[in-house]
Amino acid sequence: MIEFGHLSHVGLRRELNEDTYYGDAQLGLWLVADGMGGHEFGEVASALARDAVVREVRAGHSLKDAIRSADEDIIRQSRRRAESLPMGTTMVALRLDENRFELAWVGDSRAYLWNGQLRQLSSDHSYVQELIDQGAITAEQARTHPHRNVVTQALGVTDPENLKVETISGELRPGFQILLCSDGLTEEVNDATIASLLAQNELSAQECVDHLVSAALDGGGSDNVTVVLLRRT
Numbered sequence: 001m002i003e004f005g006h007l008s009h010v011g012l013r014r015e016l017n018e019d020t021y022y023g024d025a026q027l028g029l030w031l032v033a034d035g036m037g038g039h040e041f042g043e044v045a046s047a048l049a050r051d052a053v054v055r056e057v058r059a060g061h062s063l064k065d066a067i068r069s070a071d072e073d074i075i076r077q078s079r080r081r082a083e084s085l086p087m088g089t090t091m092v093a094l095r096l097d098e099n100r101f102e103l104a105w106v107g108d109s110r111a112y113l114w115n116g117q118l119r120q121l122s123s124d125h126s127y128v129q130e131l132i133d134q135g136a137i138t139a140e141q142a143r144t145h146p147h148r149n150v151v152t153q154a155l156g157v158t159d160p161e162n163l164k165v166e167t168i169s170g171e172l173r174p175g176f177q178i179l180l181c182s183d184g185l186t187e188e189v190n191d192a193t194i195a196s197l198l199a200q201n202e203l204s205a206q207e208c209v210d211h212l213v214s215a216a217l218d219g220g221g222s223d224n225v226t227v228v229l230l231r232r233t
Contacts, residue, residue, distance in 0.1 A: 001233040002096065004030065005206030007213050011184055012221030018042035018089075019182045019226040020050050028096040029057050032226050034109050034182040036088035036154055045074050045087035045156050053093055063095050063104040064165050067155070071106075071163055074156030088157035092122055092180050094230070096172060103178075104167045106158075107151045110186055113170070114177040118195035121168060121178075125153035143190070149183070172232045177205075180228040185212060188219030198229075205231045 002025050010017040018035030020043070033049045035042025049070040056066035070091070078087045090107025103111050108124040123129065127150040128142040142148055153164050172178065177198055185194075189212065197203070197211050209227045216225040 003205045003231045003233055004229060005204065005209035006228045007206075007209045008226040009184075009213050009217065009221075009224065011224050012217060014224055016043060017224045018046055019184065019224040020046040021180075021226050021228050022050050022054060023228055024054075027054075027057065029054065029093070030096075030180060030228050030230060031091060031093035032109050032180045032182055032228055034090045034107065034184075034224070034226070036090075036151075036157065041081075041087045042089065044077070045089040046091075048073050048077055048087075049089045049091050049155050053091070057095065063093055063102055064167055067091060067093065067104055067106060067165050068160075068163070071155040071158075071160060075160070078156060086157050088154040090125075090151060090154055090182070094178060094180060096230070099171055099173065099232070100169065101172050101178065102167060102169045104165055106163065106165055107154050109180070109182050112179040112181075112191075112194065112198075114179065114195070114198040115173070115175070118191055118198065120191070121170075123166065124151075125164065125166075126151050148187075172230070174232050177229060177231045179212075180230075181212075182224060182226040184221075184223035184225030185216050185227055187223055188216040188221065188225070205229045 033046035035046035052070035053066045090109040092105040092109040111121040
């Protein structure tokens with residue numbers, strides 16, 4: 001059995017919610033997309049990406065190919081507009097088949113696995129992550145770095161030939177949880193707090209999501225925040 005909770009909030013400093021998400025246990029698909037702040041129509045880009053991935057997965061295509069199709073849809077739509085600025089979005093998406101999962105992502109929306117301890121499954125496509133990988137800064141320093149919101153990969157923005165859709169697969173065993181979120185959560189809530197909430201077995205998946213979003217708002221709510229949580233019971 002899969003239990004899941006979901007919530008998206010505009011945050012405390014934005015007028016528009018450019019995040020979107022999707023969850024369908026029958027299809028075995030969940031995703032979070034974060035429209036690019038600073039680009040026009042970020043909410044359009046994230047919705048286009050969501051709809052394209054759902055359409056392509058329903059048609060039997062792989063998650064990676066579905067995300068590439070989403071990229072093509074956004075670019076095509078962007079070219080139809082008179083304005084020169086592109087539309088962009090990050091995405092993290094999960095396919096579940098029985099107890100096996102496949103995860104794919106572009107950008108800095110994240111996926112975490114809880115199996116008694118918290119582990120980040122995705123790796124941010126971001127400038128600060130590159131600095132971390134080079135040993136130039138620590139993960140803690142990255143949390144307050146002035147360029148922490150600069151992504152190096154995004155649908156609709158990155159040249160399609162250089163687009164990096166990363167994938168990993170694994171097993172979702174009973175008691176395991178997978179968290180998908182936009183950076184509006186991780187900007188305000190550290191991994192220790194996320195772990196402490198996921199560890200509270202008395203909370204339903206939806207209650208856990210509600211608490212995570214509240215923690216992001218309590219932390220400042222500087223961005224849109226979207227959280228999707230799956231739990232195998």
